[in-house]
Amino acid sequence: MSSVIALKKVSLKRGEQVILQDADLEVKAGSKIVIKGPSGCGKSSLLAALAGCYSPSAGEIYISGQKITGQNAAKLRRDIAFIGQEPVTGAEIVREALLLPFSFKANNHLKTTEEEILSVIERLHLKPEILDKECRHISGGEKQRIVIARALLLKKKIFMADEPTTGLDLDSSHAVIEILSAPEFTVISASHDEHYLGHQEQVYMFENRKLKAANEVK
């Protein structure tokens, strides 16, 4: 099976400080990988680089076999859904937040329907009434699920998740884990949540500027 994401001798810098050195990683389609490490070590920066937000200081990152460069980053990152610890809805009303990406030119070829929206909402254990609520009035867990729902509507298959369950109530946490565990998704996440970690196939340790496979959980 070919790699969906690959890192080849990747180094990352934060300012002048090297935070990751010579990292190699291959992520196959459908894999669930979690990165652990002390807070501030650069896990979020690594996820952002994997999502095509900035270039590594050395080495190469590949998405679906294509090397990320400044020229193709915008195109390649359309395949990736980024789930942050503080989910950003980007609109006032939940429905607007779900439809927001469909207003962008690059997504002109994508369409969604009310049925599809309702089905995704249900899959994430949310009630249809939430669609008309203001984003600022819904809980953090609901916001997280709305962000995931948006990724599902966009038919994204690769997820970068930065502490996706931190601070969520048990129900929300279960719903997030359930959806991210679906076999069709490739998930690279950073987390400290033991419950979440228990559902991941492979744990990597990010320590002292190195990325190393820690153990096989499953």
Added chain:
Amino acid sequence: METLNLSFYDLVLLYLLLLIPCWISYYLKLGIIKDSLLAIGRMTLQLLLVGIYLSLIFDLNSIWLNFAWVTAMLLTANVTTLKRSNLAMKRTFITTFAGTAIGFTSILMYFVAVVIRPDPVYDARYIIPIAGMILGNCLRGNVISLERFYSGIREHEKEYVTYLLLGASVPEATRSYLRIALRASISPHIATMATLGIVALPGMMTGQILGGASPTTAIKYQIAIMICIFCSMLVSSALNILFTRKYAFDEYGMLRQDIFAKSK
């Protein structure tokens, strides 16, 4: 109607008025006497020099001298805009100069050459004061719009990156910040226009009336200048953002940190 001139003696009488704020400051220990007197001294000197210079410009009434004066005003306004909006000169000077120049000169030329049509069209008595009024307001608008736009993206970086990751291009991802910046830039002028003549009599109109013009003429000029300021502010604020935006983001769509002036 003849304007009553202020003699040197009249000005001395006016400066005597300053004893009142000085006494208040001394009595309440406000600590503003030195700053106030220095500011008034600077103002007097600057205006005296401008008075002398304007008299010379008006007498010569040369197209090139007027052009040079307006260009100098534009350059000064541009430097001030960048300093106040905390943007790096090196990366933004040419783009903001172009944005302000287009927004400001197009409206100025339209007003002078198409609407009031003085003879000659470059008449310093019209070009210089009108340019000053339009440019002063453009400067204020540009500072607010640029500062709001770039600080908005910097402060809401996660939101901005989310838009990019959802497929937005840089223009699409920055659209909401552009709207906020332009509204903030133009709103004070809209509020001023809405209350003009009720809350306060505008300076230009008052000046014209004191200078002997009829209130009707003064009002017509005031309306014209307010419309010109409104158009010019919006055009130059929008162009400043659109032009700088081309160079403010890296190839990954991230806001370049070197767009901001280094904090001292």
